Amino acid sequence: xxxxxxxxxxxGSESDSQRTLYPYVTGTSVVALKYKxxxxxxxxxxxxYGSTLRYKTVERMxxxxxHSLLGASGEISDFQxxxxxxxxxxxxxxxxxxxxxxxxxxxxxxxxxxMYNRRNKFNPLWNSLVLGGVKNGQKYLGMVSxxxxxxEDNHVATGFGNHxxxxxxxxxxxxxxxxxxxxxxxxxxMRVLLYRDRSAVNKLQIAKITExxxxxxxxxxxxxxxxxxxxxxxxxxxxxSW
Amino acid sequence: MFRNQYDxxxxxxxxxxxxxQVEYAMEAVKQGSAAIGLRSKTHVVLGCVxxxxxxxxxxxxxxxxxxxxxxxxIAGLTADGxxxxxxxxxxxxxxxxxxxxxxxxxxxxxxxxxKAQVCTxxxxxxxxGVGLLVAGLDESGAHLYYNCPSGNYFEYQAFAIGSRSxxxxxxxxxxxxxxxxxxxxxxxxxxxxxxxxxLQGETLKSSICTVAVVGVGEPFHILDQxxxxxxxxxxxxxGEREAPAPEPDEAEEQGAAExxxxxxxxxxxxxxxxxxxxxxxxxxx
Numbered sequence: 001x002x003x004x005x006x007x008x009x010x011x012g013s014e015s016d017s018q019r020t021l022y023p024y025v026t027g028t029s030v031v032a033l034k035y036k037x038x039x040x041x042x043x044x045x046x047x048x049y050g051s052t053l054r055y056k057t058v059e060r061m062x063x064x065x066x067h068s069l070l071g072a073s074g075e076i077s078d079f080q081x082x083x084x085x086x087x088x089x090x091x092x093x094x095x096x097x098x099x100x101x102x103x104x105x106x107x108x109x110x111x112x113x114x115m116y117n118r119r120n121k122f123n124p125l126w127n128s129l130v131l132g133g134v135k136n137g138q139k140y141l142g143m144v145s146x147x148x149x150x151x152e153d154n155h156v157a158t159g160f161g162n163h164x165x166x167x168x169x170x171x172x173x174x175x176x177x178x179x180x181x182x183x184x185x186x187x188x189x190m191r192v193l194l195y196r197d198r199s200a201v202n203k204l205q206i207a208k209i210t211e212x213x214x215x216x217x218x219x220x221x222x223x224x225x226x227x228x229x230x231x232x233x234x235x236x237x238x239x240x241s242w
Numbered sequence: 243m244f245r246n247q248y249d250x251x252x253x254x255x256x257x258x259x260x261x262x263q264v265e266y267a268m269e270a271v272k273q274g275s276a277a278i279g280l281r282s283k284t285h286v287v288l289g290c291v292x293x294x295x296x297x298x299x300x301x302x303x304x305x306x307x308x309x310x311x312x313x314x315x316i317a318g319l320t321a322d323g324x325x326x327x328x329x330x331x332x333x334x335x336x337x338x339x340x341x342x343x344x345x346x347x348x349x350x351x352x353x354x355x356x357k358a359q360v361c362t363x364x365x366x367x368x369x370x371g372v373g374l375l376v377a378g379l380d381e382s383g384a385h386l387y388y389n390c391p392s393g394n395y396f397e398y399q400a401f402a403i404g405s406r407s408x409x410x411x412x413x414x415x416x417x418x419x420x421x422x423x424x425x426x427x428x429x430x431x432x433x434x435x436x437x438x439x440x441l442q443g444e445t446l447k448s449s450i451c452t453v454a455v456v457g458v459g460e461p462f463h464i465l466d467q468x469x470x471x472x473x474x475x476x477x478x479x480x481g482e483r484e485a486p487a488p489e490p491d492e493a494e495e496q497g498a499a500e501x502x503x504x505x506x507x508x509x510x511x512x513x514x515x516x517x518x519x520x521x522x523x524x525x526x527x
Contacts, residue, residue, distance in 0.1 A: 098348045099382050106341035113340050136381075 019123040023075035025049055027060045028199040029161030030071035030130045031189045033173055034139050034154045035182035038210035039132030041071050042186045044194075045219055046201035053201055061207045063214035065090040068104040068133035069207055070111075073158040074146065075126035082125060085114060104133025104140040108150065116148025128158035134211050157189070160197040165189035179208070191222050243269065253365045263369060264362050267391035270371035274317035276407050276440040277304060279375040280400035280414060280433055281386040282424045285457035286377035288315040289433040291404070291440055292450050305454045305464055309334035311344045312378035313454050313462035317404035318391075319371035326370060330354065347378030351387045351395050359393030373403045377456055384457065402436060409439040426457060431477045434470075446474055 025047045032041035047055030060079065061071040064086050072079040089110060093102045102110075108131040118124050124146045132141040142152040155169040168189050177185065183206060194200045202224065207216040248254050249262035256262060275293035279286065292301035305315045306327040312334060316323030333353060337345035354374070361367040369391040376387040388403065389395045399418045402410035413436050421429065433453060438446040448471035456462035465473075 096349060096352075098346070100346040100348065100380065102341070103343075106343045109342040110340055 019121075020075070020078070020126055023078075023126040025055065025076045026126075026199070027058060027073045027076055027079070028197055029157055029159040029165065029193055030060065030073050030128070031157040031161045031165045031169075031186055031193075032071065032130050032132050032141055032155065033169060033177070033182060033185065034132075034141050035177040035179060037179065038134040038139055038208060039069060039141050040179075040182045040186055041069055041130060041132055041207045041209075042190050042204055043071050043073070044190070044201050044204040046199065046203070047076050048199045051198075053199065056201055056203055057219070059205070059216075061205060061216060063209075063216070064107055064131075064133075065093065065102060066213065067101065067135040067209075068107045068131060069209040069214055070107075071130040071132075071158075071207070072127045074128055078125040078127050082111070082114070082127065082129070086111075101135075103135035103138075104131055104142075105135075107131055107133070108140070108142040108144065108152075112144050112148060112150040115144050115146060115150075119147045130156055130158060133209055137211065160193060160200075161189065164192050164196055168192065187222060191224070194222060194224065251365060252362055252368060261362060261392075264392045267369035267371050268373075271318040271373035271391065271403055272405060272407075274320070274372070274404045275304070276402060276404035276410060276437070277315040277317045277373075277375055278400070278402040278407070278410050278414070278433060278436045278440075279315060279377055279386045279388075279398070280418070280421055280429060280436070281377065281384045281398075282421050282426075282429050284384055285424075285426045285429055285455060285460070286379070286384045286386050287429045287433040288313060288375060288377050288454045289437045290315050290317075290452050291437060292452055305452050306331075307454075307462050307464070308350075308376075308378075309338070309344060310461040311380070311456060312347055312350065312376065313456055314377070315375040315454070317373050317375075317407075322370045323372040323374065326354065326357075326372065326374060329357065330376075344380070346380040347376060347385045347387065348380065350378070351376055351389060354389050355393050355395040358389065358391060361391075362393055375401060375403065377454075377462070379456060379458065400432075400436075402440070404440075406440040406442060409442065410436040413439045426455065426460075427473075430455065430465075430473060434474060434477065447471065448474060 027047060028044065030041065030043040032039060041061055043060040045056060045058050046053055047058040058076060061069060062083055064070050086107065111129055111131060115125060126146050128146060129144045140152065141154065141156060142150060143156040143158065144150040155166065155173050157165045172185055186206060190204055194202055202221045203219050204222065205217050205219055207214065243265065246262065248256035249266065252261060252263035275291045277290040279288045288305055290304045294301040302320045304320065305313065307313050308327060308330045314327055314330065330350060333350055334345045358370055361369045371391060374389040376389060378385055386398050386401065387395050388398055388401050399421055400414040402414065417432060430453060434446065437451050448467045451470065452464060453470050454462065454464040
């Protein structure tokens with residue numbers, strides 16, 4: 001009786017069970033960095049259903065308007081909902097037809113407002129978003145979390161990427177990376193994630209956005225090395241056990 | 243314009259296809275004291291004549307800062323102008339909050355125009371009786387727009403509204419081709435000259451006019467009285483007709499100008515109900 005009354009007070013009636021309580025189909029890390037001509041972003045194509053690596057061709061990066069690129073981790077259906085919001089936003093922006101257009105900074109702030117407002121209603125969009133873009137020569141890279149925390153930086157990552165990829169980026173990122181160096185750096189991060197993140201799959205895309213526009217690469221796989229001596233005879237030292 | 247049987251409601255068309263109530267609203271703009279605006283590639287200047295009801299009262303505020311990059315000068319029903327300025331400030335602030343970016347002037351102007359249009363198509367409303375000169379900066383440069391009660395808006399290189407604005411318009415028409423490349427100082431000088439034209443002989447001093455500027459790297463602000471008076475003196479335009487080149491250090495000239503029998507009657511003069519000869523249908527603006 002008591003707990004029911006408490007819940008009623010704080011979170012609204014139980015009968016409208018329309019709040020997000022936990023995610024179902026989720027994407028794992030997104031990693032992105034600024035390079036000489038714009039932004040590079042990488043994300044694998046996995047959609048996990050709990051601990052099952054269920055969907056293996058989920059595109060988690062999308063172009064937004066002319067100037068931005070959005071990558072998401074977390075609940076895939078919420079990401080699709082966000083894409084619908086942004087679609088409408090860009091549509092109205094284009095309908096003005098007046099030479100002004102929303103740049104990455106504007107889209108990032110719009111998303112921050114959306115995420116924060118949902119969080120305030122206790123019905124979050126369960127995503128961590130990476131928003132990158134170039135407008136009028138200015139590069140922009142930012143992140144928004146599901147509770148509305150947002151910031152800009154030269155390199156960002158979501159989820160496990162924060163713990164595994166960002167230390168690498170902090171050491172090895174520098175201004176004006178060439179495209180090849182940027183890709184190599186991203187692949188290094190993605191490889192570490194592939195080895196160590198159990199929800200990573202070995203099928204990824206790398207996207208780039210420059211003043212000219214967005215290019216998302218077709219899916220490909222990273223080379224991995226499993227030929228460690230310890231893996232050769234895994235049961236050595238376990239003889240006698242059952 | 244004479245009274246006729248089609249002018250009672252804003253929602254009644256005349257047989258000639260006119261909405262008289264809207265046109266009457268535009269008449270109200272002509273009765274207000276003058277406001278002028280002009281722009282270059284990088285700056286926009288707004289100016290207005292301060293008319294006080296009597297010697298005892300202060301003058302009404304006619305120039306409003308809407309945001310760091312937008313300002314507006316009004317002519318007509320000042321109360322309507324104040325309300326619309328509040329709307330504009332609200333729109334700017336909401337846009338800034340959502341997008342962390344300044345609202346492009348062009349979009350604000352369209353929103354304002356749509357708001358004015360609503361009042362021309364509701365039987366329980368009346369058109370706003372105020373004309374607005376909107377000055378602002380956005381990605382594509384400096385802009386000056388005129389919003390009228392009919393819901394139309396136009397972009398201008400330079401424009402003047404309110405009573406005796408025709409004199410200012412004539413002055414501006416002669417000079418506007420040079421405005422795009424003018425410096426900030428020259429633009430302000432031209433604004434002051436245009437204001438002086440509407441005064442019809444009265445001496446130009448900083449107490450009877452207000453000037454505001456917005457430009458690249460310069461947020462919208464109203465120039466203080468001292469600065470304006472300095473510029474009037476520097477450009478030597480207090481009482482003379484179209485001084486050719488600015489002679490900065492002639493402080494004595496000011497005295498001479500006042501002597502030269504400029505037939506100035508401070509204040510009242512022709513301010514009462516400007517029966518202006520602008521007989522053309524206002525929709526043609």
